[in-house]
Ligand code: SF4
Ligand code: SF4
């Protein structure tokens with residue numbers, strides 16, 4: 001009985017090495033799990049493979065043409081060669097064709113150093129004379145800078161389709177697709193409108209996966225360290241890594257190991273961290289205290305700090321905030337709340353609180369304030 005639940009394994013040979021792979025696996029997967037490198041460009045884990053870039057072509061014994069490793073399933077007794085002079089030559093020409101239609105200026109490209117095309121150039125190389133012959137008139141398509149968080153430079157795009165598949169298969173929005181035909185082929189929104197006029201939700205998932213400098217964040221700063229944490233914006237609680245440089249957060253990326261979001265983030269988790277360092281940020285509660293006598297009764301000082309970041313609780317009087325300490329603020333709130341009970345009172349809780357804090361809050365509202373009038377911002 002347990003055997004029926006087990007996956008069948010296929011035996012094959014890759015580069016003279018006997019390998020086992022689960023039935024239905026591709027040659028690429030089998031090679032990767034055996035530690036054998038096959039170059040890829042349009043392949044992206046978690047997305048369907050389209051085999052458009054042809055960089056992963058391999059030889060299969062007794063078959064005439066080369067096959068894309070990312071799309072070819074393993075077969076029992078298959079013998080695969082992933083690397084010889086003929087395959088290398090085909091890969092080099094394929095790479096030259098990609099480069100001939102690409103704004104190949106690594107020195108000025110913000111992706112330089114993490115670009116997968118650049119990595120392949122270093123691994124596979126190219127023939128300069130042949131590339132010069134293949135080179136087409138440089139594209140000069142307009143860069144879409146409409147999105148507040150990222151730019152799209154079609155002159156750098158290699159039409160791998162990763163962004164299109166990401167938006168369709170992972171995000172489920174399908175804001176972009178391949179538009180036009182032949183040499184005019186390009187990534188396009190519906191009606192070739194700017195990103196901000198499309199249904200794009202600015203999650204940046206496509207930007208995260210673009211292998212070259214075509215979809216690129218507006219501002220790139222490289223972190224010096226990363227901190228593993230949980231996004232505090234909403235109740236989903238996505239796992240993420242915050243990239244820190246000095247005391248400043250410069251990047252956020254999803255935690256692929258986290259079962260909640262498996263590496264994905266929404267616009268808030270990926271791009272919404274500027275508020276953390278804002279001087280306008282409230283870091284303490286605000287209390288309205290209009291009556292000077294009431295303030296004196298609660299021992300509230302009136303030391304105003306215009307223009308400074310808030311570091312302590314404040315009370316508001318005639319449009320101005322006055323700094324107070326936590327004890328004074330809590331005493332003031334408590335002495336005001338005693339005047340209300342039951343349906344006179346309603347409360348709303350925050351997704352930025354922990355589960356424990358939210359539990360305590362609802363307990364307080366139900367037991368102390370004697371009402372079930374409580375809701376949570378995640379439902380609104
Ligand atoms: S930012 Fe998100 S919604 Fe917009 S195109 Fe990219 S993946 Fe699609
Ligand atoms: S924008 Fe990037 S991910 Fe999308 S097709 Fe072009 S190169 Fe590929």
Ligand code: SF4
Nearest residue numbers: 231233237238266269
């Ligand atoms: S705000 Fe977005 S990234 Fe953050 S926890 Fe919610 S869904 Fe995840």
